[in-house]
Amino acid sequence: MRRKSKVPPAPLPQRLGVDPVHLRLPAEDAWPTLRAYLAERLPTVAPERIDALLSGREIVGEDGPVGPDEPFRPGAHLWLHRDLPAEVPVPFELxxxxxxxxxxxxxxxxxxxxxxxxxxxxxxxxxxxxxxxxxxxxxxxxxxxxxxxxxxxxxxxxxxxxxxxxxxxxxxxxxxxxxxxxxxxxxxxxxxxxxxxxxxxxxxxxxxxxxxxxxxxxxxxxxxxxxxxxxxxxxxxxxxxxxxxxxxxxxxxxxxxxxxxxxxxxxxxxxxxxxxxxxxxxxxxxxxxxxxxxxxxxxxxxxxxxxxxxxxxxxxxxx
The missing domain is CATH 3.30.2350.10 (Pseudouridine synthase)
Known part of the structure; x- marks a missing residue:
């Protein structure tokens, strides 16, 4: 039986109590760049937003932030903070x-x-x-x-x-x-x-x-x-x-x-x-x-x- 690999600790802290999103890249080398993979993997995220995340080095791998020209690395772990939805504050104390x-x-x-x-x-x-x-x-x-x-x-x-x-x-x-x-x-x-x-x-x-x-x-x-x-x-x-x-x-x-x-x-x-x-x-x-x-x-x-x-x-x- 194949063991499920352990996810490394997230290198990004929580933001307002919300964990960063974790992505594990597929094992097959089917994308020329990380950006190409993200554009396919995250269809609800606009391409310009992906570009901004990469340019701002807001996507982080195990060895640190990744940039716009980052190659696709099969099996790599990535973390990023998703854009949070607009929420109406619940005006009551917890x-x-x-x-x-x-x-x-x-x-x-x-x-x-x-x-x-x-x-x-x-x-x-x-x-x-x-x-x-x-x-x-x-x-x-x-x-x-x-x-x-x-x-x-x-x-x-x-x-x-x-x-x-x-x-x-x-x-x-x-x-x-x-x-x-x-x-x-x-x-x-x-x-x-x-x-x-x-x-x-x-x-x-x-x-x-x-x-x-x-x-x-x-x-x-x-x-x-x-x-x-x-x-x-x-x-x-x-x-x-x-x-x-x-x-x-x-x-x-x-x-x-x-x-x-x-x-x-x-x-x-x-x-x-x-x-x-x-x-x-x-x-x-x-x-x-x-x-x-x-x-x-x-x-x-x-x-x-x-x-x-x-x-x-x-x-x-x-x-």
Whole structure:
């Protein structure tokens, strides 16, 4: 079996908490120059931008910056900083609840993505934390949806990453959520919902199929008033959009959900008026490295319950 070659350490530092792009040139010598290869390999980058990167020596190999006349070197490693997309700043604070030599736990606001992806790169929890805390090797232990607020956990040291990510993979973390949704007196709660959820890459909405269940959620009603319910949710599995889909399937979709039960038109990127009323409120686990019990709780509230008039009027949420 052919071994996967190890990527050398990047010679470029992170920029605003974002790693440089790494390119490994193919083994075949099929291009006369590095520029010719880059023009083919990076079709979304304008040729004049490639020329500017090479002229400015902003593309770096293992032996230093490369220039416009650099020959193609099969198997070489290259690094460069990509041009970042224009992003609307998320105007809410990312609160650090816990920081030691192994873990960083934050209280993430709505609308802030956990990790860079697509049009959200710098405006993500990971990039903000790497930059603010000076922790370039910080990595996520799990993922929390961009529209969901609450607890997200990050690992400080690369050698500890596997131990904490395995906790989430093996369902050894007890996760609790709060949600605000319509109250239905005919809906018998508490109950456990099980279904088969599939989420296709590039498709916004997940779907439930008639197949053996691969997801499980415990749903309880904490209290209700004025036609709204405050719910306690515990996902016993970790499918994408699981809680949102299960609540919608019960006929009580979570307030502010732009996907379930109906996919709404994409709002303006700077419209922060009605956040999804879903909060990752608690995580609890036994630390795999110390054996100590750990529990963290969110300090955030859901505006539709704490300030229903302001939320209904579309006032910008307070953070």
């Amino acid at each position: 609160d650090v609840l816990h920081h030691d030599d192994r873990l960083v736990v934050v209280d993430k606001p709505h609308f802030l993505a956990t990790t860079p992806r697509g049009r959200h790169v710098v405006e993500t929890a990971l990039s903000r934390l790497r930059h603010a805390l000076g922790l370039p090797a910080l990595s996520p232990a799990h993922r929390l949806d961009r529209l969901t607020a609450g607890l997200a956990m990050f690992v400080v040291r690369p050698e500890d990453r596997g131990a904490y990510q395995t906790l989430f993979r093996d369902r050894l973390v007890r996760k609790e959520y709060r949600a605000v949704a319509p109250y239905d007196p005919a809906l018998a709660l508490p109950r456990t919902v099980r279904s088969h959820i599939v989420k296709e890459r590039g498709v916004i909405a997940a779907q439930e199929l008639d197949a053996p269940p691969n997801s499980e959620s415990r749903i309880e009603l904490a209290e209700h008033r004025d036609g709204l319910g405050r719910y306690r949710l515990r996902p016993l599995s970790g499918r994408t959009h699981q809680l949102r889909l299960h609540m919608s399937g019960l006929g009580v979709p979570i307030l502010g959900d732009p996907v379930y039960p109906v996919l709404l038109p994409d709002p303006a990127p700077d419209d922060f008026r009605r956040p999804l009323q879903l909060l990752a409120s608690g995580i609890e686990f036994t630390d795999p490295l110390t054996g100590r019990p750990r529990r963290f709780e969110s300090r955030r509230t859901l505006a539709a319950w704490s300030d229903p008039a302001g939320w209904a009027d579309g006032a910008a949420p307070r953070r």
